[in-house]
Amino acid sequence: MNANLFALFESRFPADRTACCIETHDELYYTWDDLDRATAKLANLLVALKLPAGARVAVQVEKSPEALFLYLATLRAGYVYLPLNTAYQEAEIDYFVGNAEPSVVVCSSANFGWVSKVAFRHGTAHVFTLDDDRSGSLLARAASHPDKFETVASADDDLAAILYTSGTTGRSKGAMLTHRNLASNALTLHAYWGWRSDDVLLHMLPIFHVHGLFVASHGALLAGAKMIWAPKLDMAQILKFLPRSTVMMGVPTYYVRMLQEPRFDDDTCRRMRLFVSGSAPLLLETFDAFRERTGHTILERYGMSETVMLVSNPYDEAVGERIGGTVGTPLPGVSVRVVDGEANACAVGEIGNIEVKGPNVFKGYWRMPEKTAEEFTADGWFRTGDVGRFGGEIVSHAGARKVPDNYVTIVGRSKDLIISGGYNVYPKEIESFIDEMPGVAESAVIGVPHQEFGEAVVAVVVRKPGSDFDEAAFGAAGFEAKLIGTLKTRIANFKVPKRVHVVNELPRNTMGKVQKNVLRQQFGAL
Numbered sequence: 001m002n003a004n005l006f007a008l009f010e011s012r013f014p015a016d017r018t019a020c021c022i023e024t025h026d027e028l029y030y031t032w033d034d035l036d037r038a039t040a041k042l043a044n045l046l047v048a049l050k051l052p053a054g055a056r057v058a059v060q061v062e063k064s065p066e067a068l069f070l071y072l073a074t075l076r077a078g079y080v081y082l083p084l085n086t087a088y089q090e091a092e093i094d095y096f097v098g099n100a101e102p103s104v105v106v107c108s109s110a111n112f113g114w115v116s117k118v119a120f121r122h123g124t125a126h127v128f129t130l131d132d133d134r135s136g137s138l139l140a141r142a143a144s145h146p147d148k149f150e151t152v153a154s155a156d157d158d159l160a161a162i163l164y165t166s167g168t169t170g171r172s173k174g175a176m177l178t179h180r181n182l183a184s185n186a187l188t189l190h191a192y193w194g195w196r197s198d199d200v201l202l203h204m205l206p207i208f209h210v211h212g213l214f215v216a217s218h219g220a221l222l223a224g225a226k227m228i229w230a231p232k233l234d235m236a237q238i239l240k241f242l243p244r245s246t247v248m249m250g251v252p253t254y255y256v257r258m259l260q261e262p263r264f265d266d267d268t269c270r271r272m273r274l275f276v277s278g279s280a281p282l283l284l285e286t287f288d289a290f291r292e293r294t295g296h297t298i299l300e301r302y303g304m305s306e307t308v309m310l311v312s313n314p315y316d317e318a319v320g321e322r323i324g325g326t327v328g329t330p331l332p333g334v335s336v337r338v339v340d341g342e343a344n345a346c347a348v349g350e351i352g353n354i355e356v357k358g359p360n361v362f363k364g365y366w367r368m369p370e371k372t373a374e375e376f377t378a379d380g381w382f383r384t385g386d387v388g389r390f391g392g393e394i395v396s397h398a399g400a401r402k403v404p405d406n407y408v409t410i411v412g413r414s415k416d417l418i419i420s421g422g423y424n425v426y427p428k429e430i431e432s433f434i435d436e437m438p439g440v441a442e443s444a445v446i447g448v449p450h451q452e453f454g455e456a457v458v459a460v461v462v463r464k465p466g467s468d469f470d471e472a473a474f475g476a477a478g479f480e481a482k483l484i485g486t487l488k489t490r491i492a493n494f495k496v497p498k499r500v501h502v503v504n505e506l507p508r509n510t511m512g513k514v515q516k517n518v519l520r521q522q523f524g525a526l
């Protein structure tokens with residue numbers, strides 16, 4: 001059997017190919033037939049380029065149905081898709097392209113100048129443009145290719161995608177996901193969340209990360225269900241499209257924003273059957289307020305770029321209750337264990353490191369065998385870097401409640417990671433950008449609680465006196481503004497600190513390590 005993920009989707013297309021597959025926020029309608037023909041043309045174009053086996057197709061474009069088709073065409077043609085956050089700037093793209101050495105790069109026409117320079121410098125043979133209004137050289141070139149394509153035969157273990165996740169050392173690692181990783185997870189979620197062919201998914205997430213590209217899109221594609229496609233989180237569009245939708249997925253910030261909108265209520269959700277939250281912790285306060293406002297219980301699940309989805313609260317009430325503050329139980333086929341520092345299994349209720357195994361767990365980090373080896377135990381478990389427990393108690397303003405022994409609660413992370421609005425930020429990477437700036441002796445980047453984004457990035461800086469960046473020249477507020485302004489030109493906007501505090505020295509322990517907990521206490525309020 002062909003293990004190509006696209007072949008699985010194809011086998012589930014609805015019998016009526018003239019049915020609507022994607023409706024866009026600006027009233028374009030794409031049928032399943034359109035999807036089939038557009039992906040065939042793009043796949044034919046990729047094949048005509050005579051790319052080497054396993055070639056990477058790196059893509060940094062705004063969200064559009066055509067961007068999704070490009071992903072599907074890459075699968076279909078047997079190549080490897082590499083999505084890139086649209087917020088990434090030149091230094092970030094330079095690293096990804098240099099590391100992944102893609103044969104094809106697709107970018108927006110606004111960025112073509114600098115992206116193509118970066119790509120050609122790293123030996124990329126083909127650079128195309130694709131804009132969110134269907135213009136650009138990619139579609140123009142694909143237009144002359146046939147609209148029929150026989151999906152390439154792939155093996156289970158062949159790569160389907162590489163997703164870069166930031167590393168604790170400051171350098172991103174490319175998580176290699178195979179057709180089997182993605183297909184097994186999509187099939188599991190299809191059954192576990194009760195996807196139906198008459199579902200309508202309101203798709204508002206970005207499509208360059210696991211949540212929007214895999215979890216949301218794969219769910220609808222596998223069900224043969226329609227998607228309503230909006231470019232980004234937008235309350236006006238939620239109010240307009242949610243009443244016609246049955247499924248929606250978001251990071252916690254989506255739910256916080258929905259609750260801030262007074263017109264959002266149970267009537268807006270009248271057809272909804274499922275709200276999913278993930279990518280960052282959903283506050284119990286949000287979970288409770290959402291249920292009170294709408295009568296719907298958000299289903300929280302837990303996953304990672306390296307593993308797709310791991311643990312989920314139940315969809316089916318007969319299977320179990322959705323418990324706020326927990327991420328639910330391990331998905332069918334996924335094994336989860338909690339271990340202490342000596343790799344001994346923790347008892348129920350005891351906090352430890354979360355390790356996982358299953359057909360969904362990635363193949364390794366792209367061209368980083370040592371990093372891959374570090375993250376797996378000798379007996380093949382992947383170390384997630386998340387800290388949690390089975391069972392125990394959830395404590396809230398309403399008191400303590402016992403959690404069943406098979407439910408997982410995430411209590412923190414052993415990795416130095418900030419999750420802001422569902423995007424990961426590794427302090428080390430930001431610190432290295434700040435430390436390079438004139439006038440900075442050293443820095444420490446921390447995450448502090450933020451009402452909307454969950455966590456916000458904050459930098460604590462020790463200045464080097466006597467430079468351009470001197471406080472004397474700008475004053476304290478000027479120094480902060482200058483530093484933030486400079487960072488905005490260099491790194492993705494969500495990584496830029498919301499505040500910069502200047503200190504004379506960073507607190508260190510006896511080993512010389514910066515005590516970030518002390519900084520979090522001191523600078524915890526924005």
Ligand code: MLC
Pocket residue numbers: 205206209210211212232233251253254278279280302303304305420421422423453493494495
């Ligand atoms: C935007 N801004 C952010 C931010 N997003 N700041 C911190 N954290 C964020 N996540 C800032 C910008 O820098 C800018 O600041 C200002 O907000 C306006 O930018 P915007 O782009 O207009 O913001 P908005 O559209 O409101 O975006 C917020 C958001 C977005 C929450 C909708 O961040 C988002 O779509 N997040 C989803 C991320 C996601 O899909 N994660 C899944 C990862 S997969 P300024 O100063 O320039 O004005 C994964 C695995 C799993 O984790 O389990 O799913």
Ligand code: AMP
Pocket residue numbers: 165210277278279280281282300301302303304305306327384385386410413419424
């Ligand atoms: P990424 O590397 O972008 O795939 O992000 C994966 C990380 O997001 C995980 O390792 C967790 O730390 C975090 N995460 C995902 N879902 C949840 C959740 N429901 N609750 C808490 N953290 C989560």
